[in-house]
Amino acid sequence: MKYIEEFRNGDLARKIATRIRAEARPERSYSLMEFCGGHTHAISRYGIKDLLPGNVNMIHGPGCPVCVLPIGRIDNAIELATDHSAIVCTYADTMRVPASNGLSLIKAKARGADIRMVYSAADALRIAQDNPTRDLVFFAIGFETTTPPTAIIIRQARALGLANFTVFCNHVLTPAAITHILESPEVRELGIVPLDGFIGPAHVSTVIGSQPYEYFAEEYQRPVVIAGFEPLDVMQAILMLVRQLNEGRAEVENEFTRAVTREGNEKAKSLVADVFELRRSFEWRGLGEVPYSALRIKETYAAFDAERRFGIAYRSVADNKACECGAILRGVKKPTDCKVFGTVCTPENPIGSCMVSSEGACAAHHTYGRFKDIEVRAA
Ligand code: SF4
Numbered sequence: 001m002k003y004i005e006e007f008r009n010g011d012l013a014r015k016i017a018t019r020i021r022a023e024a025r026p027e028r029s030y031s032l033m034e035f036c037g038g039h040t041h042a043i044s045r046y047g048i049k050d051l052l053p054g055n056v057n058m059i060h061g062p063g064c065p066v067c068v069l070p071i072g073r074i075d076n077a078i079e080l081a082t083d084h085s086a087i088v089c090t091y092a093d094t095m096r097v098p099a100s101n102g103l104s105l106i107k108a109k110a111r112g113a114d115i116r117m118v119y120s121a122a123d124a125l126r127i128a129q130d131n132p133t134r135d136l137v138f139f140a141i142g143f144e145t146t147t148p149p150t151a152i153i154i155r156q157a158r159a160l161g162l163a164n165f166t167v168f169c170n171h172v173l174t175p176a177a178i179t180h181i182l183e184s185p186e187v188r189e190l191g192i193v194p195l196d197g198f199i200g201p202a203h204v205s206t207v208i209g210s211q212p213y214e215y216f217a218e219e220y221q222r223p224v225v226i227a228g229f230e231p232l233d234v235m236q237a238i239l240m241l242v243r244q245l246n247e248g249r250a251e252v253e254n255e256f257t258r259a260v261t262r263e264g265n266e267k268a269k270s271l272v273a274d275v276f277e278l279r280r281s282f283e284w285r286g287l288g289e290v291p292y293s294a295l296r297i298k299e300t301y302a303a304f305d306a307e308r309r310f311g312i313a314y315r316s317v318a319d320n321k322a323c324e325c326g327a328i329l330r331g332v333k334k335p336t337d338c339k340v341f342g343t344v345c346t347p348e349n350p351i352g353s354c355m356v357s358s359e360g361a362c363a364a365h366h367t368y369g370r371f372k373d374i375e376v377r378a379a
Contacts, residue, residue, distance in 0.1 A: 007230030017051040036201035037064030037359025044364035046231035071317040081113035089124035090139035128165040166306035176293035200226035209264025286329030323352035
């Protein structure tokens with residue numbers, strides 16, 4: 001396979017679906033979490049759930065970068081623009097995530113704050129160079145995929161001696177979140193979330209490799225299959241998980257061999273290790289405080305750390321009471337369980353973070369019409 005169309009071939013998808021239906025044993029169920037928002041998007045967009053037998057259940061995980069960003073961190077970014085008069089740059093989806101007091105970055109921008117959308121971390125560096133008399137803060141978010149570019153611009157800023165450039169670092173880590181889910185009462189004690197196996201992230205794994213997942217497979221006896229983001233990748237990963245579970249295996253398998261190795265990208269990992277270190281704890285939307293689940297800028301690069309330069313104080317802010325994002329991110333509820341899904345909360349007017357990005361579970365369900373029960377309820 002060389003071209004993208006081949007990974008979206010309907011005949012092949014139906015063949016894999018036939019195999020899944022043949023091999024999934026009727027006497028048991030298969031509850032599989034797709035950790036990553038890219039997989040959630042693919043499952044909704046291509047109607048993968050409709051091809052699966054009823055006893056193979058997909059559970060959405062917390063792997064959507066803007067979905068897990070807590071309100072307090074967005075409030076901090078807005079304050080950098082309003083109280084410190086900094087230019088704040090960030091990726092597009094982050095602009096629309098609801099913050100406190102009915103605000104978001106884009107609404108704060110409409111009120112006059114200098115908040116700009118960038119396509120890459122390098123764009124933020126260029127804007128800092130173009131505005132030497134202004135402080136520029138790059139509001140850095142995302143999992144291991146977007147962390148290396150942030151490390152690169154911090155090193156470049158130091159090499160260029162840029163005094164007006166800092167990074168507000170909110171990079172988070174996949175393995176810590178998976179451990180947290182597996183240790184949660186909903187999974188361990190209450191059994192509310194039956195979790196038999198994981199579809200592992202694609203892009204994240206190109207950086208960290210498949211090796212970090214070996215711990216879950218061994219320690220928690222849960223199989224992991226790393227998969228690409230195309231529909232055939234996801235279908236194949238589901239079949240591989242069904243086979244592992246049938247055979248009583250709990251191993252890490254790699255469906256995405258065209259991009260992922262066991263070791264990952266050594267250069268990217270060493271860049272990240274040079275610039276960042278682990279935080280003791282970090283609040284995730286939906287998961288709460290998760291130990292050692294995020295990165296901060298090392299002392300060596302303190303001059304480029306917005307938290308140090310501007311004395312940012314974090315305060316936790318509760319989500320909108322109507323919003324079920326927290327439960328959805330923990331796999332406890334589905335988007336259609338939320339009373340305001342598709343009515344008050346839509347992609348045009350997101351009430352919670354899961355309705356913002358195309359990787360968010362609520363936005364993916366809404367965009368691709370996977371909410372027939374809501375349509376019936378609203379009729
Ligand atoms: S539909 Fe909107 S309010 Fe409900 S859980 Fe999803 S994002 Fe939150």
